[in-house]
Amino acid sequence: MRIVVDAMGGDHAPRVVVEGAIVAVKEYGVEVILVGDEPRINSLLKKYKYAGAQISVCPATEVIDMHDSAAASIRRKRDSSIVVGLNLVKDGKTDAFFSAGNTGAVVCGATLTLGLLAGVERPGIGIAIPGLKGPCFVIDVGANIIPKPLHLLQYGIMAEAYTKYILNKSNPTVGLLNVGEEETKGTDFVKETHELISKSKLNFIGNVEGRDIFSGRCDIIICDGFVGNVALKITESAAEAMQTFLKRHLKSNPMAILGYLLLKTSFARFKKEIDYSEYGGAPLLGVNSVVIIGHGRSNVKAIKNAIRVAKEEVERGINQKIIETLSQF
Amino acid sequence: MRIVVDAMGGDHAPRVVVEGAIVAVKEYGVEVILVGDEPRINSLLKKYKYAGAQISVCPATEVIDMHDSAAASIRRKRDSSIVVGLNLVKDGKTDAFFSAGNTGAVVCGATLTLGLLAGVERPGIGIAIPGLKGPCFVIDVGANIIPKPLHLLQYGIMAEAYTKYILNKSNPTVGLLNVGEEETKGTDFVKETHELISKSKLNFIGNVEGRDIFSGRCDIIICDGFVGNVALKITESAAEAMQTFLKRHLKSNPMAILGYLLLKTSFARFKKEIDYSEYGGAPLLGVNSVVIIGHGRSNVKAIKNAIRVAKEEVERGINQKIIETLSQF
Numbered sequence: 001m002r003i004v005v006d007a008m009g010g011d012h013a014p015r016v017v018v019e020g021a022i023v024a025v026k027e028y029g030v031e032v033i034l035v036g037d038e039p040r041i042n043s044l045l046k047k048y049k050y051a052g053a054q055i056s057v058c059p060a061t062e063v064i065d066m067h068d069s070a071a072a073s074i075r076r077k078r079d080s081s082i083v084v085g086l087n088l089v090k091d092g093k094t095d096a097f098f099s100a101g102n103t104g105a106v107v108c109g110a111t112l113t114l115g116l117l118a119g120v121e122r123p124g125i126g127i128a129i130p131g132l133k134g135p136c137f138v139i140d141v142g143a144n145i146i147p148k149p150l151h152l153l154q155y156g157i158m159a160e161a162y163t164k165y166i167l168n169k170s171n172p173t174v175g176l177l178n179v180g181e182e183e184t185k186g187t188d189f190v191k192e193t194h195e196l197i198s199k200s201k202l203n204f205i206g207n208v209e210g211r212d213i214f215s216g217r218c219d220i221i222i223c224d225g226f227v228g229n230v231a232l233k234i235t236e237s238a239a240e241a242m243q244t245f246l247k248r249h250l251k252s253n254p255m256a257i258l259g260y261l262l263l264k265t266s267f268a269r270f271k272k273e274i275d276y277s278e279y280g281g282a283p284l285l286g287v288n289s290v291v292i293i294g295h296g297r298s299n300v301k302a303i304k305n306a307i308r309v310a311k312e313e314v315e316r317g318i319n320q321k322i323i324e325t326l327s328q329f
Numbered sequence: 330m331r332i333v334v335d336a337m338g339g340d341h342a343p344r345v346v347v348e349g350a351i352v353a354v355k356e357y358g359v360e361v362i363l364v365g366d367e368p369r370i371n372s373l374l375k376k377y378k379y380a381g382a383q384i385s386v387c388p389a390t391e392v393i394d395m396h397d398s399a400a401a402s403i404r405r406k407r408d409s410s411i412v413v414g415l416n417l418v419k420d421g422k423t424d425a426f427f428s429a430g431n432t433g434a435v436v437c438g439a440t441l442t443l444g445l446l447a448g449v450e451r452p453g454i455g456i457a458i459p460g461l462k463g464p465c466f467v468i469d470v471g472a473n474i475i476p477k478p479l480h481l482l483q484y485g486i487m488a489e490a491y492t493k494y495i496l497n498k499s500n501p502t503v504g505l506l507n508v509g510e511e512e513t514k515g516t517d518f519v520k521e522t523h524e525l526i527s528k529s530k531l532n533f534i535g536n537v538e539g540r541d542i543f544s545g546r547c548d549i550i551i552c553d554g555f556v557g558n559v560a561l562k563i564t565e566s567a568a569e570a571m572q573t574f575l576k577r578h579l580k581s582n583p584m585a586i587l588g589y590l591l592l593k594t595s596f597a598r599f600k601k602e603i604d605y606s607e608y609g610g611a612p613l614l615g616v617n618s619v620v621i622i623g624h625g626r627s628n629v630k631a632i633k634n635a636i637r638v639a640k641e642e643v644e645r646g647i648n649q650k651i652i653e654t655l656s657q658f
Contacts, residue, residue: 066509066511067511069513130574131570132570132573132574142508145508145515145516146516177559179471179474179554179555179558179559180395182395182396184398186474186555187474187475187555190555209558209559209562210558210559210560210561210562210563210564210566211562211563211565211566213563213566214563214566214567214569214570215566223559225508226508226515226516226519226556227555227556227559229508229538229539230506230508230538230539230552230556230559230560231539231559231560231563232539233538233539233540234539234540234542234560234563234564234567235539235563235567236540237539237540237542237543237544238543238563238564238567238568238571239567239571240543241460241461241543242567242568242571242603244461245459245461245599245602245603246575246595246599249595249596249598249599249602250592250595253594253595255591256591256592256594256595258588258591259587259588259589259590259591259592259595260588260592261588262584262585262587262588262591263579263585263588263589263592265582265585266575266578266579266582266585266588267575267578269578270574270575270578273574273578274571274574
């Protein structure tokens with residue numbers, strides 16, 4: 001299996017991307033094509049003493065950075081790592097694409113270059129957030145900030161396939177993110193979406209609230225990309241903030257420090273459970289290939305895990321499953 | 330000072346409301362008028378052995394529950410605790426109103442009954458969320474789910490007054506909640522709001538993201554009531570979820586339990602810092618009196634603290650400060 005990795009994407013690129021790719025090829029036996037600044041990538045490969053054949057480099061002289069406008073940069077920066085990488089996937093030379101770069105540019109580039117799965121109107125980014133009774137798959141967290149009700153229905157259907165075949169949850173339940181549980185609550189957009197999904201074959205439990213991301217009330221939560229993006233960023237930072245709050249209190253006295261030492265393993269496990277770098281990347285569902293989007297702040301572990309996620313999605317044929325699921329609706 | 334309290338509002342009403350009011354009058358020296366089911370309230374006062382003169386009861390035979398539509402219930406249930414209570418405030422018999430009941434009904438009832446402050450187009454609910462560098466005041470968290478850019482500007486101005494005169498923060502900074510920091514990001518609504526606020530005298534730092542609720546990047550975050558409501562409910566539940574996650578890991582072995590015992594005081598302090606019942610209630614800013622909205626799940630402590638918040642706002646003349654601040658813009 002060959003996975004294209006945007007070596008220039010993310011706050012710590014290309015260093016952590018190259019390092020993460022090296023760990024991933026060793027651990028998962030995949031091949032990786034690193035796309036980007038060839039001399040820099042080669043010197044990093046040398047620095048980290050990688051001389052194997054599982055990693056190759058594809059040169060791209062431009063970089064789409066976080067401040068570039070998505071659509072304009074995809075059109076103008078034809079030799080950027082994102083555009084060059086997506087073209088490799090389009091030409092059938094590889095199985096999947098991963099980038100921790102400009103999310104808007106990846107969504108726009110993947111849509112234009114790879115096209116959408118039959119029947120899908122807009123792609124959506126989904127992410128499994130660790131909840132009290134297992135992961136909750138939230139979609140969309142930022143691909144599409146002004147969606148139509150039909151887009152949210154399609155997110156629900158794609159998420160059903162993803163949750164079933166990747167997260168191994170049979171008959172997943174779906175909730176619609178709203179400001180209250182009652183059908184009368186919310187904007188016209190949310191009410192129309194509620195009506196549309198109620199008529200579908202999704203295992204729909206109705207409106208849910210922000211707290212249900214953690215509560216385990218449903219396996220999938222659908223929402224527009226604006227709300228989803230805010231929700232995701234709060235969730236990620238809440239975990240970090242809680243750890244900081246807690247540490248401040250722990251350091252207050254010698255007995256507490258002793259207690260902290262005794263609890264070290266427990267804290268490490270807790271940290272791992274809420275650590276988003278363990279989850280790696282978020283799938284962009286609906287495009288005609290496996291595309292994974294990483295956090296801009298991705299570290300080596302996150303890059304490695306994103307490549308693992310890409311591998312699993314390819315192995316399980318997620319897009320074929322999505323097409324089959326869509327055809328049943 | 331006399332504060333009207335909706336005795337029928339909240340999941341555990343009237344019991345916890347009566348109990349919270351008893352604690353509050355003893356602790357803060359205020360007078361409370363409990364509005365609602367007179368026989369039940371009197372029997373609870375008797376049960377909790379309160380026979381003082383600081384609490385009086387005003388009968389109201391109807392209750393607006395969580396499933397009632399806001400506007401319709403205010404019009405139809407004229408003898409509900411919310412409508413009767415707000416009329417007491419309107420008639421000038423008291424200084425403030427508190428309810429942990431149906432938020433939509435309180436917003437709608439307060440707007441219709443009390444009217445808005447001069448210059449305010451729509452009221453907004455603000456709440457101080459504990460962040461890593463102090464509280465972040467988020468407004469609106471659910472009064473107005475389809476606002477106009479001007480409403481958000483007014484939320485910013487009202488929040489400036491609140492943050493200055495209630496939270497004692499001079500020259501507070503204001504951020505606009507968006508999906509990215511760049512000016513080009515977001516929906517048309519957010520872009521128009523950005524432009525409008527940029528031209529105002531607010532100490533505006535531009536767009537902020539979900540994570541900035543905790544990061545301390547700004548003192549005030551403004552957003553529409555839909556996103557704000559989702560954000561608030563995630564924040565509240567994240568704190569609870571983190572505690573549950575942590576406890577699961579702590580209980581895994583005997584040394585960890587010993588460590589936990591040594592850390593008990595630290596955990597208690599941590600819990601207090603992230604416990605929303607410590608904050609009591611959220612002010613509904615923009616209406617022509619002090620109105621505090623409590624969480625539906627309010628316990629005795631939350632009720633007590635909400636009454637404290639009401640008292641502080643009256644003492645510091647928050648609405649006069651808001652009118653003065655608005656007039657400077």
